[in-house]
Amino acid sequence: MMWYVYFLRCADNSLYAGITTSLERRLDEHNKCNKKAAKYTRVRRPVTLAYSEPQLNRQQASRREYQLKQLSKHNKEQLVNTYTSTSTAEK
Numbered sequence: 001m002m003w004y005v006y007f008l009r010c011a012d013n014s015l016y017a018g019i020t021t022s023l024e025r026r027l028d029e030h031n032k033c034n035k036k037a038a039k040y041t042r043v044r045r046p047v048t049l050a051y052s053e054p055q056l057n058r059q060q061a062s063r064r065e066y067q068l069k070q071l072s073k074h075n076k077e078q079l080v081n082t083y084t085s086t087s088t089a090e091k
Helices: 023-032 058-070 073-090
Strands: 003-009 015-020 048-055
Touching: 003 023, 003 058, 003 073, 015 023, 015 058, 015 073, 023 048, 048 058, 048 073
Parallel strands: none
Antiparallel strands: 003 015, 003 048
């Protein structure tokens, strides 16, 4: 099973980092489910996927999430912008 580390762009333009095995399901939970959504995203809806990267297992995903959370806001934005421009160029 593949794990993913992701950033969500919240309605207030902040970024939220998390891990999951299903990006589509988790995004839906963050936007629609009050029990499964993170407290942080519940009050900042709607959220959109801003960045994701695959990891081989939960341990690696958790380590990478920790690394991403340690980045400055500027570096997080650079990572998201690189991901967004790469995704747009592929389409």
